[in-house]
Amino acid sequence: MGGIGVVINPRSRQNLSDPRAAVRLARTLGDHGVVRTARTREDLARIAEDFRKLSIDVLGISGGDGTNHVTITGFLDVYEDEPLPPIAFLRGGTMNTVANAIGVPRGRPDGLLAGLIARYTDRGQDPLRWVERHVMRIGSHYGFIFGTGCVHGFIAEYNRSEERSARWAAKVLARASAAVILKTDTQVAARWEGRVHFEDGAAFPDRDYLAVAAGTVDQIGLGFRPFYRYDERPESFHMLGIHTSALGFVRKLGDVWRARPMGEAHTFEKIARHAVLEARSGVVRYVCDGDVHEHVGPLTVRIGPRVKLLVEHKPGHRPTLRHPPHDVCNLGGSAPRAGARC
Numbered sequence: 001m002g003g004i005g006v007v008i009n010p011r012s013r014q015n016l017s018d019p020r021a022a023v024r025l026a027r028t029l030g031d032h033g034v035v036r037t038a039r040t041r042e043d044l045a046r047i048a049e050d051f052r053k054l055s056i057d058v059l060g061i062s063g064g065d066g067t068n069h070v071t072i073t074g075f076l077d078v079y080e081d082e083p084l085p086p087i088a089f090l091r092g093g094t095m096n097t098v099a100n101a102i103g104v105p106r107g108r109p110d111g112l113l114a115g116l117i118a119r120y121t122d123r124g125q126d127p128l129r130w131v132e133r134h135v136m137r138i139g140s141h142y143g144f145i146f147g148t149g150c151v152h153g154f155i156a157e158y159n160r161s162e163e164r165s166a167r168w169a170a171k172v173l174a175r176a177s178a179a180v181i182l183k184t185d186t187q188v189a190a191r192w193e194g195r196v197h198f199e200d201g202a203a204f205p206d207r208d209y210l211a212v213a214a215g216t217v218d219q220i221g222l223g224f225r226p227f228y229r230y231d232e233r234p235e236s237f238h239m240l241g242i243h244t245s246a247l248g249f250v251r252k253l254g255d256v257w258r259a260r261p262m263g264e265a266h267t268f269e270k271i272a273r274h275a276v277l278e279a280r281s282g283v284v285r286y287v288c289d290g291d292v293h294e295h296v297g298p299l300t301v302r303i304g305p306r307v308k309l310l311v312e313h314k315p316g317h318r319p320t321l322r323h324p325p326h327d328v329c330n331l332g333g334s335a336p337r338a339g340a341r342c
Helices: 021-032 041-054 065-079 097-102 109-121 150-158 166-181 246-251 253-257
Strands: 004-008 033-037 058-063 087-092 128-138 141-143 145-147 192-198 203-209 211-215 237-242 267-272 274-279 283-288 291-296 299-310 329-331
Touching: 004 021, 004 041, 004 087, 004 109, 021 033, 021 109, 033 041, 041 065, 058 065, 058 109, 065 087, 065 097, 065 128, 065 141, 065 291, 065 299, 087 097, 087 109, 109 128, 145 150, 150 166, 150 211, 150 283, 150 291, 166 246, 192 211, 203 211, 203 237, 237 299, 246 253, 267 274, 274 283
Parallel strands: 004 033, 004 058, 058 087, 087 299
Antiparallel strands: 128 141, 128 299, 128 329, 145 211, 145 283, 192 203, 192 274, 211 237, 237 267, 274 299, 283 291
16 A cells, blocks of 8 residues: 555644644545554554555654654564654654754644655655664663653653643753752752663763763754764764763753763763663663653663654755765655665
8 A cells, every 4th residue: 555654642742732633634644644543552553563564655653752752662563673664753742852853844743744745745756855763772662862860850840740842841951950050959950870881891880870861863852962972883872871960960051052072070971782771779760752661670771773764844844964965865766865874
C-alpha cells in the first residue's frame, strides 16, 4: 500500500484539549494513508504490525517528545532489524525539543500533515528530505535525550502544574535559578549520587552530580544546547557528568545556550557508545525525552538504531543544519547528495 501512516496520542496535552484532532488528521490525510489512535502500548504494537504489513513510506507521529519516544520504542520492538520508515514529527504535545533540534517548522499537527502530504505527492520532482540521528537505548526505552539529577527534578517540577507549555517551563527554570541564587531549596537542583562506567574502561567517578545527561541531538529544551558534541563521532552519544554546584551551573547557562563547553571545573564529558550508571541508592531516576522513569539496579545506556527524521513539512522550508551536505537525504526523485549516510 505505501503512503503515510499517522499515530496519534489522544492523551497528549494538546490532543486532550482538542478531542476532534484525530478526525481532523484523518480528514486531512484522506486517501494518502491511514490515521490510528494509540491509547495503550498494546494498541501501539498492533498499529506497528499493521503499518509494517502495509509497508508505509512515512511514519507520522502526533504528540510531543514523550509520544515520539514511546512510539519509536514500540515500532522498533515490532520492526526489529528492519529499518523504520522516515519519521515525521507532527508536534501536538507540549514538549517538542527533538523536533526543534532537527528543524521541524512550528505549527499544528493538521497543518504540518497537510504540508507533508503536498511534499509527499510531489516527491518525484521535489523529494522529501530527512536528517539521520541515532536513538539511545536506555534500559528498555529508546530516546534522544537522557538525564538524571536536576534534569529529573526539573521535569518533576514541570509536571506538578496543569499548565504544560514552553512558557511554564521557562518559569520553572527562572524560579529554580532564583532559588539557587537566594540559597533556598528547590527540587530542580536535586543531585544524583553514583558513578558511570564506559566500555573503554573510563569512568565518571563515584560522587554526587548535579546531573548525568546524554543526547544524540544538541538540545535539552528551551533552546539550551549542552550536547554540542552529539555528532562528533559516528554511532555515539555525548554524555555529561555535571559535578558543579547548582550556582555554578546557573552561572554557566549562557555557555550552555550558546553550545559552548562548561569546562572541566564544572563537568566531565565523554563521547561514548555504551555507559552503565550505578546509583548509590540502587535506583536510577531519570528522564527519557521528557518522560520520567525509575530503574532498579545498574542502568545501561547504549547507542541504538539510526532513524530518519523528516525536516521539511512546508514548501520552501530548508532546515539549518550543522553539516548539510552530509546530513540531508532524499526520499524519491534524485539520488542522495554525495557523502550522505542514507
